[in-house]
Amino acid sequence: MTVTLIRLLILYTLILGCMRLMGRRQIGELQPSELVITMLLSEIASIPLENTDIPLLNSIVVILVLTALEVLLSALCLKSDRTRKLLQGSPMPVVWNGKPIQKTLKTLRLTIDDLLEALREKDVFRITDVQLAIVEANGKLTLQLKPQMQNTTAELMKIPAPQQGIPCPIVYDGSIQKENFAYCNMTDEKFQAILRQSGLRTEEIFLLTVDTLGSVHYVRKEHDDA
Amino acid sequence: MRKRVLITVLLLFLAMTLSVVSFVLLQNRFSALGDALQNAVYADVPIERSCSEIEKQWDKSAVVTQIFLLHSDLTELRTALESLPELMDSPLLYRAACIRALHLLNGIRDSLAPTVENIL
Numbered sequence A: 001m002t003v004t005l006i007r008l009l010i011l012y013t014l015i016l017g018c019m020r021l022m023g024r025r026q027i028g029e030l031q032p033s034e035l036v037i038t039m040l041l042s043e044i045a046s047i048p049l050e051n052t053d054i055p056l057l058n059s060i061v062v063i064l065v066l067t068a069l070e071v072l073l074s075a076l077c078l079k080s081d082r083t084r085k086l087l088q089g090s091p092m093p094v095v096w097n098g099k100p101i102q103k104t105l106k107t108l109r110l111t112i113d114d115l116l117e118a119l120r121e122k123d124v125f126r127i128t129d130v131q132l133a134i135v136e137a138n139g140k141l142t143l144q145l146k147p148q149m150q151n152t153t154a155e156l157m158k159i160p161a162p163q164q165g166i167p168c169p170i171v172y173d174g175s176i177q178k179e180n181f182a183y184c185n186m187t188d189e190k191f192q193a194i195l196r197q198s199g200l201r202t203e204e205i206f207l208l209t210v211d212t213l214g215s216v217h218y219v220r221k222e223h224d225d226a
Numbered sequence B: 001m002r003k004r005v006l007i008t009v010l011l012l013f014l015a016m017t018l019s020v021v022s023f024v025l026l027q028n029r030f031s032a033l034g035d036a037l038q039n040a041v042y043a044d045v046p047i048e049r050s051c052s053e054i055e056k057q058w059d060k061s062a063v064v065t066q067i068f069l070l071h072s073d074l075t076e077l078r079t080a081l082e083s084l085p086e087l088m089d090s091p092l093l094y095r096a097a098c099i100r101a102l103h104l105l106n107g108i109r110d111s112l113a114p115t116v117e118n119i120l
Helices: A002-022 A032-050 A056-079 A081-088 A102-108 A112-121 A178-184 A188-198 B002-042 B047-068 B071-082 B091-112
Strands: A092-096 A130-135 A141-145 A167-172 A205-211 A216-220
Touching: A002 A032, A002 A056, A002 B002, A032 A056, A032 A081, A056 A081, A056 B002, A056 B047, A092 A102, A092 A112, A112 A130, A112 A141, A167 A178, A188 A205, A188 A216, B002 B047, B002 B091, B047 B071, B047 B091, B071 B091
Parallel strands: none
Antiparallel strands: A092 A130, A130 A141, A167 A205, A205 A216
16 A cells, blocks of 8 residues: 555656647647557556556656657647648638538548537537638637628727727735736836825735726635634 | 757667666666576586575665566566575575576566567
């Protein structure tokens, strides 16, 4: 039991480090190579936990090589368009101007039912409403509706829209986020002035945001009396 | 990205080094143990001396083999080697046990070689 526990801690730390090394891409939408790596990693990590007869070092070496391959391949994909297409595939249009592109559907082995279902998931019930639909490399469908079917926007209606500032968190849970000061033209003096105005100390603030236009919004920390 | 790739290359290098070092270490240890067993079987070495030599070589190999090899593969070999001192009074049985241990050792050794048969 102790051996398994120690092995678990080592593998957990290693896999966490490897996932961080592979980057954020791994956590979001998975590309085919990333899916393979993630599945392999979880399998390889579980084997020495289930069977303590298997040397841990074997799994560690395999995990390191898999991580290295994934990072190197993604670096190669960044450099080479051909490698990217080969390893990750490329987006393919499946609907153009309200009509399904049958050749692409055959290539992707998608039936018309699959396509209609994917459209319905996007709240589109008539294929004729679609200007362009693309199956992305990760298998997701993205689409653009015909102009007459798109939502009305202020720009379309020629209504002048007021500028909105971009909010920056300045205090999180009583802790000042100095690194965000530059994004919203904040200085120490301005921050102290905000605190004086609100009558609060930093430790009493749960969230304080300042937007790029200078609007301040804060939420006071709730006291847990229980 | 460059830093990440650099770390990755270092990790790859580490993994490759570990793999090569483990292979070389195991081959060296098995070779020394194999020689000791072969001396016990084929050379005219007194049983006491050959047995203590085998024991010494196995003690040296134990840690390395347990780090890099499947423990279940080693159990049979360890049992065979540990039974040798008890058979010292009977040279025939002792020799037979040494031959068996040698076969087991060669079997493990062969399974480590990066040959087509092992890979496939």
